[in-house]
Amino acid sequence: MIPRYERCTCKECEVFAGIFGSAFWHGNVSPSMHYWLSKESTLTRLPMAAFPHIRKICKAGFIVDSNGNNKYLIHHERMALPTLYISGGRSLLVTPETSFLANKYMKLHQPGFRHERxxxxxxxxxxxxxxxxxxxxxxxxxxSHIRSAEGGNGAISAPGRKYTKEAALEWEDDPYEEYGGFDSWFSPLVVVLLFFFLFLMIVL
Ligand SMILES: [Zn+2]
Structure with a gap:
């Protein structure tokens, strides 16, 4: 829901926030963007077909396909690409820890590619x-990430791994941990993967 100290009189915005949680800080978007989001964008007609799938993901605690099968996490070899994770430091809907875990996951399983956060x-x-x-x-x-990733097709050390397994498994050293905790509606791993797919949507 929209935080109490965020005042918004737009009913579409309230409905959207009621379904997903508030996705942005109002102070960061312009009035014209807010109007477009609420009145003109495709969000004004929200398809609900994805919700049964999201429910399965939330119940499983990790990303699954629409039939509830663990199809993605077991195939990290398919994600041979550089990644960049960007989190907001003023936590809303998801926390910075989600990108922290996703970044670690990729450093562990695809150590030959550049992974930044x-x-x-x-x-x-x-x-x-x-x-x-x-x-x-x-x-x-x-x-900056695209430019660096384009050099060498995203590989950062050819041949061999760049990130060590030990470094990837150090879970307690998030330099941004002061920005937020696990106060999210979804489990961290689910959010990690939702964020990851959001990232893929951006780069593809
Ligand atoms: Zn609003």
Whole structure:
């Protein structure tokens, strides 16, 4: 739901937040973006078909296919690509720990590719991409990662691994841990993978 100190009189915004949780800090988006989101974007007609699938994911505690089968986590070899994780430092809907775990997962299973993570202070979730200042505070990280990943097809050490298994398994050293905890509706692993697929949607 929209935090109590976030005042919004737009009924579409309230409905959306009631279904998903509030996805952005209102102060980070322009009035025109807020109007477009609420009145003109495809979000005004929200398909509900994905919810039975999301329910299965939440019940399993990790990503599963629409039939409830563990199809993705067991095939990390298919994710041979560089990744960049961006979390908002002002936690909303998901927490920075989700990208922390996803980054570790990829460093462990695809150590030959560049995997980076950024926590951008002041942002929540979708405002990372639609925020009025995203072009200054968020997009430069994406451009920088794309440029570095394009060199050598994303591989950072050829041949051999860049990240050690020991480093990938150090779970307690999140340098951004002061930004938020596990106060999310979904289990961390589910959010990690939802974020991962959001990332794939961005890069593909
Ligand atoms: Zn609103």
């Amino acid at each position: 950024v926590v951008v202070e002041g942002f929540g979730h979708s405002d990372l991409l639609i925020g009025e200042e995203s072009d200054k505070k968020v997009f430069p990280h994406i451009l």
